[in-house]
Amino acid sequence: MNPHQRLKTHWDLITITALSLILDILIVYAPDSLLRKILGLAFILFFPGYTFITALFPNRKELDNLERLALSFGLSIAIVPLIGLGLNYTPWGIRLTPILVSLTLFNITLAAAAIYRREKAFDPWVPWITLERIKKELEWDESSRLDKALTIILIVAILTSIGTLAYVITHPKPGEAFTEFYILGPEGKAADYPTELKAGQDGTVIIGIVNHEHRNVTYYVQIWLVNLTWDNTTNTTTIHKMYPMPGWFNVTLPNVPVNIEGNWTPQFETNYTFSIEEPGKWQVWFLLFKDTQPELPPAPSDGNYAETDAKNLILEAINGTVQSLKLNVNVRP
Template sequence: MGLKKYWDLLTIITLSALLNILILYFPDSLARKVLGLSFILFFPGYVFITTLSPNKQELDNLERLALSFGLSIAIVPLIGLGLNYTPWGIRFIPLLISLTIFNVIFAIIAIYRRSTAFEPWVPWITMERVKNELEWESSSKLDKALTIILILAILTSIGTLSYVITHPKPGEAFTEFYILGPNGKGSDYPTTMTIAQNATIIIGIVNHEHRNVTYYVQIWLVNLTWDNTTNTTIIHEMYPMPGWFNVTLPPVPVNIEGNWTPQFERNYTFSINKPGRWQVWFLLFKDKTPTLPPAPPDGNYAETNAKNLILEAIKGTIQSLKLNVDVRP
């Protein structure tokens, strides 16, 4: 019989190696997704149960099939749990390598166990063997109908699972909006300044909205206080600062494996010409920017409906950032 005696286990070794090649060179291919299902849901349990029970009389075909799926569902999380206590963690590449090693090692052990078995089990699928396994000839009409329904249910479940995995729902849509200090770090912000002193920060945006988005950034200089009596925010002064801008960005996927990289960043230099405790608010709008009322003679929008932008930002209904600045004479 030669190598034909081990055709199933050699096939699993070959397909496991092939999946690694597909992931490396053709990560978005349909073949990678289809093969990945078997790699996770069938191969680990199959090589494991074949290692444990190489003889024909130990288990019948249906039991081996069911245990292959069931054990795979148990083995994969256990490998992930083990990776969680290693420096690599539960990440895609370490998990792929670990499962590949598991499949190959146990397939090799299963080949050895089958070669020494006194009556080895070798899967040959023919209609006659399927009928014998199902005891088709001796079954009643009701049993035959129930068997057909069961097979259809299994095929439907596998098809549904395959579709869900190969056509995943898009992840949560969101936008990264951040400001950094002049050195590109989340520190050294210009929180203390003198009148007319120039200060620089970095404004960053990353689009994870799964579509092209035009972003509008408004920048306001605000003086406000909190009234403990009425539990309300009182805006005393609100001035538009120069440097408003808009930018259209394509969507980028969330990368949890590699190093984070910025998509759009812009240096913003500003100065404040009045002493006091101020807040510089950065408001982010998607696709369109709200209409502002006519500019007041003194430029202070605190007595106009524009103050609602800051109030909504405080509530969190407008995506925003703020920088507290103490301006000294």
Template sequence: MLTIIALSLLLDFLIYAFPESLARKALGLAFVLFFPGYVFITALFPERKELDNLERLALSFGLSIAIVPLIGLALNYTPWGIRLIPILVSLTVFNVAFSLIAIYRRSKAFEPWIPWITIEDVKRELEWESSSKLDKALTAILIIAIITSIGTLAYVVTHPKPGEAFTEFYILGPEGMADNYPTDLFVGENGTVIIGIVNHEHRNVTYYVQIWLVNLTWDNATNTTIIHEMYPMPGWFNVTLPNVPVNIEGNWTPQFETNYTFSIDRPGRWQVWFLLFKDSPPELPAAPPDGNYAETDAKNLIIEAINGTIQSLKLNVNVRP
């Protein structure tokens, strides 16, 4: 029981100091799938005669699978919720508390159970000597299946599949909030937004941001978007960002943000489109004499952005004379 207490506290230290270590993953597997059931069973049945070794082993795994979800369910109704730290603290308290109870009950037991198993003990409990060849073969297959299952589970837990790859792309108002966007301007008046990017692609990515000034309408008769004017705005940029793991425990923090100030030199209802491309930007046709790309293939970029095939953001701006 003292070993269980020590290993539980060691895991707490590993998660704090070495969160990506293999030791943390291996010990965490036992911490969740074995320790809770083991200390619970030992506290309930401290006498050797009450359960044999195989029953204790099976019940330790089985009860752990039952206890941990119940603790998680209880945490779900608390202000802390189902998060790493509350789960870690709750399971540590559970393991330590029932370990101390088990130590006390063992000290009062007439013939306490001590977790020391030899090959001879296993053979005796399996009635190995008196078993038929078929029973021995089935027992061996069962033991191999159990060991294989535990090994497979350990591998899956210690080598988790990478999460979904995605990129956060957002614009904020000049105060850094999702509010007070410059949507009502006069001709030539400056408006400022904050462009933000966060890389969760599991690799380094070079991002290219294009900014377009677009005037378009929706044709109800044909259910199509008609782009009347489309001009590139100054301030296109690219930036290379490393991968940032998704952190669901702590507060969200930005990775890359930049202020973007623009002005529009003609009145009307406009849309400012921010298009995000990874690794390389698309090829653009030659610039038209008047700078209006609406009659070129570049308009397909806006159509794709509207359809959601290009990661994009849009800001509706009403420009007064």
């Protein structure tokens, strides 16, 4: 068989191989292109099952066209999760690159096997789509008007479903909007927090913010020094002392997409150094507000906001209404 005849006989499998490789290139160099999304849809929902079925049943009489089409979609839906399950037990895990490489190798390997089996078949099945073949497959000339109408409705429904699925995949809804708000120890790790200090001794933490709100956000950070008690019998919190600490700040950050593939990277971090002069058990509260921050009542003469409406900020933080972080600090004389 000369190259031209081989290309004509195996055009479908060669096309699937080429499109799989083109998709790999698009994912690397044009990840947001519409063509990548369209090819990705076929790459997951059609190519694996098609190559598998063609390798298993290379002869024309083994399956008709509609059965091959249906099995190609059905088996693809079964094969892709199984490959993902296998990757889950490997060091690579279920990530974009391992999935892409695995499915590409699967499609190419099964396409090569299908080409080999088709060349050995006594009556190979080669998909040539013509109007006459479609009519013959649907038994159009022998069908009644009702059967023809139902067939048209079914075809329209299938095409509409495919179009709707393609639109949903190519126009996904934005993910959940949220903000990462965290504090780290002075070495940039979630450890070695300054929880034991002497009166007047400096303690340092790193305050971090990452914006995943799908828009630019101006963040306001308030820092409070609080002494409170919790009554287990009545489930009530009593705030005894509440002082604003120096170092309040605001920062405007652009949206950063959530990256589940690469290593996590910070967006905004700042060192915050504080000291507490009065011994006792204290809590340093870091409150985060978006776009605006609540107005505070007039400052009391002694600077203690515990008897003002400002205490509601801490109560709301305890209840989870206000996004916040807390650092328990034991201050010794």
